[in-house]
Amino acid sequence: NAGVMQNPRHLVRRRGQEARLRCSPMKGHSHVYWYRQLPEEGLKFMVYLQKENIIDESGMPKERFSAEFPKEGPSILRIQQVVRGDSAAYFCASSYRVANTGELFFGEGSRLTVL
Amino acid sequence: DQQVKQNSPSLSVQEGRISILNCDYTNSMFDYFLWYKKYPAEGPTFLISISSIKDKNEDGRFTVFLNKSAKHLSLHIVPSQPGDSAVYFCAARDNSGGSNYKLTFGKGTLLTVNP
Numbered sequence: 354n355a356g357v358m359q360n361p362r363h364l365v366r367r368r369g370q371e372a373r374l375r376c377s378p379m380k381g382h383s384h385v386y387w388y389r390q391l392p393e394e395g396l397k398f399m400v401y402l403q404k405e406n407i408i409d410e411s412g413m414p415k416e417r418f419s420a421e422f423p424k425e426g427p428s429i430l431r432i433q434q435v436v437r438g439d440s441a442a443y444f445c446a447s448s449y450r451v452a453n454t455g456e457l458f459f460g461e462g463s464r465l466t467v468l
Numbered sequence: 469d470q471q472v473k474q475n476s477p478s479l480s481v482q483e484g485r486i487s488i489l490n491c492d493y494t495n496s497m498f499d500y501f502l503w504y505k506k507y508p509a510e511g512p513t514f515l516i517s518i519s520s521i522k523d524k525n526e527d528g529r530f531t532v533f534l535n536k537s538a539k540h541l542s543l544h545i546v547p548s549q550p551g552d553s554a555v556y557f558c559a560a561r562d563n564s565g566g567s568n569y570k571l572t573f574g575k576g577t578l579l580t581v582n583p
Contacts, residue, residue, distance in 0.1 A: 356554065361507070395472070395557060396512070407512035407568060444511055448569075456502070457571070459511030 357382075357447050357460035358427075370407045372432040372439070373464045378447030385428045386457060390442040402428060435467045440446060471495045472560050474574035482582055486497045489577050491558030494539065498560040502571070503532060503543050516543070516555075545549040548581045555579070 358377040366372050369429050383404050388396040389412075398412040403421035413420065417435075422428040434440055442464050446457035473492045481487045491501075499520045504512035518532045518541070524547040525532050531544045545552055558574040 359511075384569075388573075391547070393575065395474075395575045396559075396571075398570045401569055412570075413535075414488075454522070456514045456517065459504075459513070461509065461511045 357445055357458055359443075359445050359460035359463050360374050361463060362461065363466070365468060366435050367468050368436055369434050370417075370466055372467075373425040373436050374429070374430040374432075374443050374445075375410030375463070376460060377427040378445075379449075380460055382433050382447035382458075384448045384450065385422050386446045386448075387428075387430050388444045388446065388459075390444065390462075392441070396444060399430075425451070427455055435465070437467045440467045470574075471479040471498075472558055472572050474558055474577050476526045476577050477575070478580070480580045480582060481548050483550055484547045487543075487552065487579055487581065489543040489545075489556050489558075489579065491543075491574055493541075493560055495560070495562055495572070497562045497564040498572075499563050500561040501532070501534060501541050502559045502561075503530075504559060504573075506557060506576070509543045510564070512557055533537040534557060545579075548579075550581045550583050553579055553581050561565040 369410045381419040385402045387392045387399040390396045400413050417433045419431045442462045446459045471494050502517040503515040506512040516527050516530045516533050518519050519546045534541045555576040555578050558578045559571040
């Protein structure tokens with residue numbers, strides 16, 4: 354069952370370290386979306402990527418955060434010099450085409466804890 | 469500024485009865501609304517959606533009602549089953565800026581269905 358795969362499921366980092374979260378979309382999907390869920394909050398859009406292209410990164414914090422979706426391999430969300438406020442669940446979703454009806458397929462999420 | 473609001477953090481109902489989950493929004497440019505269901509430690513899964521040109525959409529035990537003038541939608545589950553116990557997120561899409569893939573989520577309502 355090739356659903357959206359995210360790893361690691363849980364990641365613990367100390368302040369100042371780097372966090373790398375990986376997302377493999379569903380088979381045949383070339384559109385990837387990252388959402389972040391802070392404690393007690395709803396999911397918030399971060400970035401939308403297609404293969405080798407960032408389409409919309411309007412939800413990404415301007416510093417320390419970056420995302421990529423290379424031609425080969427998973428999409429990577431990278432957080433440099435993590436701070437406690439980065440502790441959250443990071444969800445990746447994918448779609449076969451632009452998800453203009455919003456019916457995204459989400460992964461199980463990566464839970465980042467910053468000590 | 470929270471554009472999608474789910475004012476009830478939790479709801480408890482008896483098995484077999486109706487569950488009604490509510491959602492209010494402020495952005496009049498939202499044209500598509502969705503409900504996602506989320507179990508602990510899993511990603512959200514799409515449940516049901518409705519276009520702004522409709523006022524009702526039904527799928528089995530799940531019905532979503534949209535009242536555009538009140539900027540309010542609700543999800544009805546009848547009859548409720550213990551397996552329906554989960555967090556339910558209301559989400560909406562604003563297609564006015566061309567970013568028809570971007571969803572705005574509410575904070576969620578935890579539904580507990582008691583046997």
